[in-house]
Amino acid sequence: MEEIVKVPKQAEKGSGLTFWQRTYVPEIVRGLKLTAAHFFGNLAVHIFHLLGLWTEHRGAATVQYPEEMRGYSSRLRSLHRLTKRADGSPRCVACMMCETICPASCIYIVAAEHPDPNIEKYPESFDIDLGKCVFCGFCVEVCPEDAIRMDTHILDFAAYSREEMIWDIHRLLNNEPRRAEGIGQIRKMK
Amino acid sequence: MMEGLAVAAGKVAFSLFVLLNFVMLLTWAERKQSALMQDRIGANRASIFGFTWLGLFHPLADALKMVSKEDFVPAGANRGLHAVAPFVALFFALISFAAIPFGDQLWIGRHPVNLQVIDLNIGLLYVFAAMSMGVYGFVLAGWASNNNFSLLGGLRAASQMISYEITIGAAVIGLVMVFGTINLQTIVHRQGELLLGFLPAWGVFYQPLGFLLFVTAAMAETKRAPFDLPEGESEIIGYFLEYSGIKFGMFLMTDFVETVVVAGLVATLFFGGWQFPYLYRDGFHLPGGGILVLSQQVVCVIQVLTFLSKLAFFCWLSLLVRWTFPRFRYDQLIRLGWQMMLPLSILNVVVTGGVLLLLHR
Numbered sequence: 001m002e003e004i005v006k007v008p009k010q011a012e013k014g015s016g017l018t019f020w021q022r023t024y025v026p027e028i029v030r031g032l033k034l035t036a037a038h039f040f041g042n043l044a045v046h047i048f049h050l051l052g053l054w055t056e057h058r059g060a061a062t063v064q065y066p067e068e069m070r071g072y073s074s075r076l077r078s079l080h081r082l083t084k085r086a087d088g089s090p091r092c093v094a095c096m097m098c099e100t101i102c103p104a105s106c107i108y109i110v111a112a113e114h115p116d117p118n119i120e121k122y123p124e125s126f127d128i129d130l131g132k133c134v135f136c137g138f139c140v141e142v143c144p145e146d147a148i149r150m151d152t153h154i155l156d157f158a159a160y161s162r163e164e165m166i167w168d169i170h171r172l173l174n175n176e177p178r179r180a181e182g183i184g185q186i187r188k189m190k
Numbered sequence: 191m192m193e194g195l196a197v198a199a200g201k202v203a204f205s206l207f208v209l210l211n212f213v214m215l216l217t218w219a220e221r222k223q224s225a226l227m228q229d230r231i232g233a234n235r236a237s238i239f240g241f242t243w244l245g246l247f248h249p250l251a252d253a254l255k256m257v258s259k260e261d262f263v264p265a266g267a268n269r270g271l272h273a274v275a276p277f278v279a280l281f282f283a284l285i286s287f288a289a290i291p292f293g294d295q296l297w298i299g300r301h302p303v304n305l306q307v308i309d310l311n312i313g314l315l316y317v318f319a320a321m322s323m324g325v326y327g328f329v330l331a332g333w334a335s336n337n338n339f340s341l342l343g344g345l346r347a348a349s350q351m352i353s354y355e356i357t358i359g360a361a362v363i364g365l366v367m368v369f370g371t372i373n374l375q376t377i378v379h380r381q382g383e384l385l386l387g388f389l390p391a392w393g394v395f396y397q398p399l400g401f402l403l404f405v406t407a408a409m410a411e412t413k414r415a416p417f418d419l420p421e422g423e424s425e426i427i428g429y430f431l432e433y434s435g436i437k438f439g440m441f442l443m444t445d446f447v448e449t450v451v452v453a454g455l456v457a458t459l460f461f462g463g464w465q466f467p468y469l470y471r472d473g474f475h476l477p478g479g480g481i482l483v484l485s486q487q488v489v490c491v492i493q494v495l496t497f498l499s500k501l502a503f504f505c506w507l508s509l510l511v512r513w514t515f516p517r518f519r520y521d522q523l524i525r526l527g528w529q530m531m532l533p534l535s536i537l538n539v540v541v542t543g544g545v546l547l548l549l550h551r
Contacts, residue, residue: 025402028515031514034514035510035513035514038226038229039223039226039227039510042227043226046226059231060229060230061229061230062230062231
């Protein structure tokens, strides 16, 4: 047998408030107690910090960004870098896979003949226009040589002009990964 | 004659110094206190030669920014009134502090100096009158801007302040009946006595309901959250919409000045003003008997410091309220003022009158 659920025909309004809640006063005192507890708790922590005590306990949720950085997930897609061979030359063989798959058309490769016949080609120039890049990571997935990666954890590459946003092969090759891993961890920067 | 002028100038200078510095520190305290209440850090970047000092330079940076910004007057605005409005608002807020006593009589040699800028018999009425005059500044600002949103903001300011002024007046009538005077210095003197032998005879112990009503209505008078409907900077657009630069800064300053004035008024009326419990003109009268003798000047300094700490505490409380509660809806605000607070304050007057009649029969 099915259970019959009674649906109330009218919305209930204003019920559930007791007399004291409707007078505001006790609830106002409760709210003030809560915020004042936060105030004095944090004030105590900050005073301890000024005295050099209890510094492992953070007094605020704020991350002081240029001086401090949050940890990122290891699979975060950040600024690109080109990987190198043992002799320091780029692993890239200028196969044009990344330039082809790039949905934003932000990769520009000029190929040249490599002296080693086993490698065949190398990129004479390899520019990425970061002003266009959508950080989809297709170029990394499609690369047959593991020559391009997006694991530097560098996100602050803003520039003052569009030209400066175009990174050439030298900058991409010499991108030192910052590797700021560990979600929820906060690291001091130098 | 010259001595009297010098003393008066000194008192005005001290009073304005306290008031304006409190205002400047309040802009800092507002940021820092709200930050602490919300687990943040607060403004801490303004620096002079690398010193940040907990962000204490931010008020200075604000002032510099306000002064150097463009002073914009919209087309079609009434230029004269548009310029006058912030001055009207700030002026009346500033002068209302003058009647609040910040200390007892200080004896310099054989001359008594009353530590109060103007010793008026009608001190309480003067403060209320000056605070009510301030609303002209806001209505003028709204009207002179030639902008309908500003005009609506000015009207909201006017109706809110008129509604709550009545409650303010009615809430202190009970207190005036208890103390029998509206001279603020005398009211403070009367609060120096003891209730039941140990409790300082502060107004809040005589008039707890009057205190609650007065504080609520006075916060509405300062036009800060949860009563900031005349302003509502980011959403509902207030009377200073068409103001920029230092004129806008003056309106912001008016709010803080009013906060300090209200804090001083609450301290004076309900928390004994400059009275420190058990401290009299000749020193501490300990409750168990015995006197800790202090010189008159030391007593005076303690009293002024007591008043300043009470002022700071009530400013802190005002900021705590401002950063805890969300804004009222406008109909809730008016209903609270007319249907709850006004009847309660009249009830307070009636009950006080009945109790006084019974006690003095």
